[in-house]
Amino acid sequence: MKKLLLGNFAVARGCYEAGVKVATAYPGTPSTEITEAIAQYDEIYCEWAPNEKVALEVAIGAAIYGRRAICSMKHVGLNVAADPLFTASYTGVNAGLLIAVADDPGMHSSQNEQDTRNIAKAAKVPVLEPSDSQECIDFVKIGFEMSEKFDTPVILRLTTRIAHSQSVVEEGQREEVKFEYKKDIQKYVMMPAMARPRHEFVERRLKSLKEFSETIGINKVEQGTEKMAFIASGIAYQYVKEAYPDAWVLKLGMVWPLPERLIKDFCSRFEKVYVVEELDPFLEENIKAMGINNIVGKEIFKLTGEYSPSFIKKAVENKEVELPYKVKQTLPPRLPVLCPGCPHRGIFYVLSRLKDVVITGDIGCYTLGALSPFNAMDSCVCMGASIGMAHGISNASDKNQKVIAVIGDSTFVHSGITGIIDAVYNGSDILVMILDNSTTGMTGHQDHPATGYTIKGEQTYKLDLMSLCRALGCVAVEEVNPYKIKENVVKIKQLLDLPGVKVVIAKAPCRLHRRHKFTISKRYIDFEKCKNCRLCLSLGCPAISLKDKPTIDTNLCLACGMCEDVCKFGAISSQKEQ
Amino acid sequence: MKKNINILIVGVGGQGNILFSKILGDVLLNVGYDVKISEVHGMAQRGGSVVTYVKAGEKVFSPLVDRAEADYILAFEKLEALRWLEYLKNNGILIYSDYEIPPLSVITGAYEYPDVEKILQTVGVKACRVEVKKLLSQLGNSRVQNTLMLGFFSRFLDIDEALFKKSIERNVKKEFIEINLKAFELGRRIEMCEVEK
Ligand code: SF4
Numbered sequence: 070m071k072k073l074l075l076g077n078f079a080v081a082r083g084c085y086e087a088g089v090k091v092a093t094a095y096p097g098t099p100s101t102e103i104t105e106a107i108a109q110y111d112e113i114y115c116e117w118a119p120n121e122k123v124a125l126e127v128a129i130g131a132a133i134y135g136r137r138a139i140c141s142m143k144h145v146g147l148n149v150a151a152d153p154l155f156t157a158s159y160t161g162v163n164a165g166l167l168i169a170v171a172d173d174p175g176m177h178s179s180q181n182e183q184d185t186r187n188i189a190k191a192a193k194v195p196v197l198e199p200s201d202s203q204e205c206i207d208f209v210k211i212g213f214e215m216s217e218k219f220d221t222p223v224i225l226r227l228t229t230r231i232a233h234s235q236s237v238v239e240e241g242q243r244e245e246v247k248f249e250y251k252k253d254i255q256k257y258v259m260m261p262a263m264a265r266p267r268h269e270f271v272e273r274r275l276k277s278l279k280e281f282s283e284t285i286g287i288n289k290v291e292q293g294t295e296k297m298a299f300i301a302s303g304i305a306y307q308y309v310k311e312a313y314p315d316a317w318v319l320k321l322g323m324v325w326p327l328p329e330r331l332i333k334d335f336c337s338r339f340e341k342v343y344v345v346e347e348l349d350p351f352l353e354e355n356i357k358a359m360g361i362n363n364i365v366g367k368e369i370f371k372l373t374g375e376y377s378p379s380f381i382k383k384a385v386e387n388k389e390v391e392l393p394y395k396v397k398q399t400l401p402p403r404l405p406v407l408c409p410g411c412p413h414r415g416i417f418y419v420l421s422r423l424k425d426v427v428i429t430g431d432i433g434c435y436t437l438g439a440l441s442p443f444n445a446m447d448s449c450v451c452m453g454a455s456i457g458m459a460h461g462i463s464n465a466s467d468k469n470q471k472v473i474a475v476i477g478d479s480t481f482v483h484s485g486i487t488g489i490i491d492a493v494y495n496g497s498d499i500l501v502m503i504l505d506n507s508t509t510g511m512t513g514h515q516d517h518p519a520t521g522y523t524i525k526g527e528q529t530y531k532l533d534l535m536s537l538c539r540a541l542g543c544v545a546v547e548e549v550n551p552y553k554i555k556e557n558v559v560k561i562k563q564l565l566d567l568p569g570v571k572v573v574i575a576k577a578p579c580r581l582h583r584r585h586k587f588t589i590s591k592r593y594i595d596f597e598k599c600k601n602c603r604l605c606l607s608l609g610c611p612a613i614s615l616k617d618k619p620t621i622d623t624n625l626c627l628a629c630g631m632c633e634d635v636c637k638f639g640a641i642s643s644q645k646e647q
Numbered sequence: 648m649k650k651n652i653n654i655l656i657v658g659v660g661g662q663g664n665i666l667f668s669k670i671l672g673d674v675l676l677n678v679g680y681d682v683k684i685s686e687v688h689g690m691a692q693r694g695g696s697v698v699t700y701v702k703a704g705e706k707v708f709s710p711l712v713d714r715a716e717a718d719y720i721l722a723f724e725k726l727e728a729l730r731w732l733e734y735l736k737n738n739g740i741l742i743y744s745d746y747e748i749p750p751l752s753v754i755t756g757a758y759e760y761p762d763v764e765k766i767l768q769t770v771g772v773k774a775c776r777v778e779v780k781k782l783l784s785q786l787g788n789s790r791v792q793n794t795l796m797l798g799f800f801s802r803f804l805d806i807d808e809a810l811f812k813k814s815i816e817r818n819v820k821k822e823f824i825e826i827n828l829k830a831f832e833l834g835r836r837i838e839m840c841e842v843e844k
């Protein structure tokens with residue numbers, strides 16, 4: 070039966086059909102749903118790992134043992150997993166190992182726009198790139214076969230518009246696949262003496278993969294009727310087909326290593342060939358390195374952001390689209406905000422009131438604390454960076470700069486722990502605030518080792534952050550309720566003055582999490598008592614807006630009570646005025 | 648040959664764009680279209696401006712709807728209707744909810760919430776306004792604006808009502824099917840606006 074399937078769900082379906090046994094990941098938009106969807110299949114062992122490096126190591130173990138394994142992550146996650154990846158390229162696999170990596174052109178939800186193909190090339194592993202959901206299913210299967218045939222991890226590169234768009238697929242049956250495990254230290258123990266011959270192997274493998282790419286069916290020429298020619302893969306292929314349905318297209322399903330003869334032959338037939346690829350000129354540079362010079366690429370197509378059919382048309386024909394309806398005035402921007410009732414709001418409200426503090430931030434919902442009305446964050450670099458940076462700033466300053474690192478619970482487990490170890494070890498004076506909402510909020514509420522639940526929703530050992538931080542050597546570790554604004558102002562100021570590494574765990578579950586039930590008593594503003602001082606507006610709660618005086622939209626209010634704590638005139642309560 | 652239909656669903660993160668497009672895409676697939684849907688996740692979910700694309704046709708390549716290409720824009724929030732208006736093709740139809748969610752830039756007083764009706768008039772676009780607020784309070788549930796709008800929009804497509812209902816049953820969590828069907832029917836019964844077809 071035909072059905073619509075999200076690209077990520079299709080990758081999961083492909084894994085199911087390919088007989089995958091182990092699936093691992095750390096959540097990261099736009100890759101998260103792959104692993105969530107796999108968790109629905111009882112045949113596959115599935116887990117959230119604390120970070121991508123661990124996730125990949127688990128998958129490598131499974132593959133070497135002889136069971137097909139997939140590890141999924143977003144592009145920046147591959148940086149974290151780069152260490153095991155580069156050596157897994159040497160050890161090779163036994164059963165297939167697929168690494169699904171989702172890039173994010175346009176940075177819909179990422180801190181940079183890096184192009185995974187570069188890392189794959191550096192690690193000398195092949196890359197497949199599907200262009201719709203059906204290909205997601207098909208390429209997963211091809212990927213596993215390639216992985217086993219050539220003894221290599223295979224990267225399945227997705228981009229946001231593949232991972233997060235739905236197109237039509239036809240589903241198939243599961244086939245069980247199993248390989249014998251054989252101890253083989255020459256292959257799996259990468260100490261110098263054994264790694265040297267494996268490097269030779271990797272280079273030979275790359276050669277045979279190159280040969281293979283010439284004949285693999287997913288690299289193919291689509292005949293056109295016009296004398297116009299393109300080389301494209303992934304979503305860029307779809308944009309080209311929509312913009313120029315009658316052009317010739319060399320569609321590359323395998324984008325590394327590249328089929329040199331096929332490309333040379335294709336390019337020799339045309340005066341000019343457009344290479345269309347989002348992000349880096351990866352195909353372009355590698356094609357130019359083959360000595361082919363009649364290609365047009367980044368001199369007309371941009372290096373940043375997403376493409377679209379009309380963007381390609383505009384670049385090729387150099388003309389603008391006409392817009393029939395245009396609004397002339399500037400509209401109020403609508404940036405993302407912390408949700409109504411979000412516990413992080415209380416902490417950022419407090420932080421925004423501190424003077425002379427540098428606040429290093431991290432990756433998660435709470436990155437929004439950097440925006441108005443709080444403006445309570447000075448940096449955001451990568452997962453776990455807040456603590457190391459805070460330590461760096463504290464030691465770089467010669468005037469005893471007060472520094473606060475803000476990090477979420479999931480991010481702390483991902484890569485904040487080692488930062489604390491460093492800060493304690495090197496005698497830092499920083500305050501670390503773990504905003505513990507007991508979930509991975511930004512990516513849609515995934516569990517992690519400190520929530521006490523597995524990806525399948527089963528209960529498991531719950532990492533205790535309080536005792537962990539004590540064990541790491543922090544001088545003070547305290548838990549606070551983020552909704553108690555007045556109390557927390559005092560507490561945080563006190564702790565800031567203590568020497569050493571201090572930790573405040575601001576603990577309250579994410580208001581949107583299905584697991585936590587809240588007693589709802591929505592807040593109302595009594596206009597009689599309200600002095601229109603508008604202090605409550607500085608909370609930035611989307612439920613509170615200004616009519617004549619501040620008003621609360623009870624459709625949006627999630628009854629956290631924080632505004633009640635902020636109002637100095639007792640105008641806000643759960644009593645509806647009569 | 649099936650005519651191409653490009654639809655933009657715009658609103659504020661958390662308003663149910665994705666469910667709307669899922670149900671609609673499912674219906675279009677069932678009447679024989681090739682369909683693609685593209686959605687936005689992550690940061691934009693947290694109360695930011697969001698857009699979802701639904702495309703149907705004989706064969707659909709790109710999942711994106713470009714500027715000046717949408718046959719319909721469905722806006723779940725008034726201001727967002729203006730923000731995405733450039734995406735409407737000539738003579739396309741805008742269907743928008745009267746629901747207002749002031750963005751933070753308005754709450755903090757940096758901007759004013761614009762007079763949407765007036766601007767739409769000056770731009771001269773074919774627009775239908777749906778009195779969602781009133782209808783939702785009739786239903787006693789503010790979370791079903793998306794299916795209510797779907798009910799109204801379904802009349803623009805020449806597709807059997809029953810197919811929509813079946814798709815709602817397939818795509819909505821069990822406990823919420825009934826209220827969503829109610830909202831759909833309420834939307835479907837709204838008096839048609841002047842720009843109908
Ligand atoms: S903080 Fe209290 S008195 Fe001030 S505007 Fe808000 S409700 Fe009115």
Ligand code: SF4
Binds near residue numbers: 411613626629630
């Ligand atoms: S209106 Fe007040 S009680 Fe309701 S969510 Fe916002 S801050 Fe919390």
